[in-house]
Amino acid sequence: MALTKAISKLRTLSLPLRFESNRVSASLGYSAVNNLPRVHCKRQNHTFRVEAPVSYDQGSRLEVQIPRWPQALNFPYVWLRDHCYCERCYNSKTFQKMHDIYDIALNIQPLKVTAGEDELTITWDDGHISTYDYKFLWQNNFEGRQYSQKSKKELWTGTTFPSADQTTVPLGDIVGQGKGLKKLVNSIIKFGVGFISEVPPTVEATQSAIEEVCIVKKTFFGEMWAFTANLEHSDTAYSTEYIGAHTDTTYFRQASRIQAFHCLQPSAEGGETLLVDGFNVANQFQHLHPNGYKFLSSKPIPSEYIEEGRHHLSLDYILKHDPVTQELTQFRYNIHDRAPLSSIPLHGIEDFYAHYHNLTKLVRMEKNEHWVKLEPGTIVLIDNWRVMHGRAAYSGNRIMGGCYLDEDDFASKARILNVL
Template identity: 30%
Template sequence: MLRSVTFSARQVTVAFVDGTAARFHAIWLRDNALDPETRDPGNRQRLITLSDIPADLAITDAQLAGGDLRVTFAPEGKTVDFPGTWLADHVYDHAGQTPLLPKGTTTWDGTMPAPCSDWRDVRSNPRALRDWLAAVAELGFAKLTGGPAEPEALLRVADLFGHVRETNYGRFFEVRTEVNPSNLAYTGLGLQAHTDNPYRDPVPTLQILYCLENSAEGGESIVVDGFRAAERLREEDPAGFALLAGHPARFEYRGTEGVCLRARRPMIELSPDGQLQAIRFNNRSTAPLVDIPFDDMEAYYAAYRRLGELIDDPAMGVSFKLEPGESFIVDNTRVLHARKGYSGSGSRWLQGCYADKDGLLSTLAALQAQQPEAAE
């Protein structure tokens, strides 16, 4: 809700009832008008192009309309209402530096219990599904317990919010010991915390791992918040952080015949305004680094080493041993996963698949719109 409005030909200033204020340009308001001639009432897609808006656009009137904003534009003579709540959700009049973390992100270390939901609940209760997806969106990972210990059950996890992303590994892949493995994941070796498939562009943004058997000694799963590791690196070594964010690394995979995947992306990816977007960290798949200037290479490697030390810090990891029918999902652009080595009697059999975050976030947003108390 709005408390007051002032305007000039080129902008409007509104004061909200909570005491905050924000400015909006005339061109921004006209481009984002919510009337049915500007946006389709059903799908909310824009019906005009920027060239349809007069270059000499001006505001001739702006006033309160029941707590909302009513604006008249010249030379069209067009009057449009903007809900106060909509304006509050779309404020761009910010002072100061953009925060490092995206909105709605909470970083964590090994002291946090793993967020966990029940398979039956998330499949039958929209609120439980909403809460599980919200945990993935905020924290970057979550577990599911109580599922069936059946091959391909992980595909039903992906169906909860989106679609499987098929790769050269297939719709899903087996994670168990092989005699001649095409990937070190298919051995009993321990694996350093890593993000998957950094050699793809775009990288799969979600990974699901589902347990079918786990009677071997060892083999615990570990997850590490890469955003927290990046935060710590920036706090103690801003210059090293800038090197890892400012130069592309190279990643490569050619473990099977006919496959040669390559990507050139930074280990710490930032948006143009400096906000964390993604972490790519996978020592097994890092190709020779050839895009760092000679004079910066040693400092780059020092920052790379330190990021690895932070990721390997036992205090950073949340550890758990999956039981048959349990699974977990990670945001593969943020959360690294690791595995302790296993050997001896018994067996360990997981299945994995990839999916993409846009489907998860879309399903979550739709559920939150149906259940608005989730956002309170």
């Protein structure tokens, strides 16, 4: 009864700033800033427990909690005003902001805040009204994303490589953006590999199948390619030699995200494809050699590709992380494409070789290797930012078709399919 009277009193106070909430389980208090009334909730183990949406002033920011959130979230008022998506501030046809951020006062304050059942409504001191869906606030708040985002990746070894029913989709199920496309893209995100079966063994059919995922990336190798052991390019892929586990295009500033292979003509003997989960190797490396993991995450090394009329050079980390979440996002490992080691000072040279040696030992451990014999009719798509590939030596005429897909195009498709 006392609580009801307190909230009623709050709503009738003739003050410039008001905070309202439906069915609030709270007590009446005053903010430390401007002595303004606020509704706040009792803390239990530093987590708010509420029966209905509630918000209260914290000076330059608003604290919000709703029943389904495990914790309260804070939003600076300038952030809230910048994220108004009304028709005056946001073009829903072009998905672009229309307001000028320079026009927003850094010390902007609301006139009224109402925490409704489904959304938060703010009336600003200039009369502008903004509404915010609670899901939007949760998904776009730094703490909210940190709390709720969970990696969809599943690490594997040679013996725990995912089964065909988890990774393989027939061509007919992805044509025309069919229902199988989401399964394929999810497999690539989750395991780092995905397979398309029942594909005619031609370059044209391969391209048609892959373009159901996204457009093909054009590099100096072309768009689609079919190669054999003719040394057309200065690359060991154009030979019959054994190739150890590695990732491709480390010499590009942004390595190609997806690599697709289709064995158009198998070799008479050998030529099996090697797959190694680089993220699993990195996980093992971090556990066994934490100092090495930190070193290779913070010391960039140069990589290059050289042939007549062409010289590509990049400088990047072997272990790359998301700048916000610090989650591992890319494993760049290619012993052949390393350029002269000019990026590490004298006192770090011996450390580099020791750490790289330990990493390579894990890459080559038999337990981490999965071998597969690619046959005509099946395309394998490999997440080149995660999974290393290699090849056994072979004899005879072997023709391999394929292409690269760009990170931006692939990630766009994954978001459209609600996989990312």
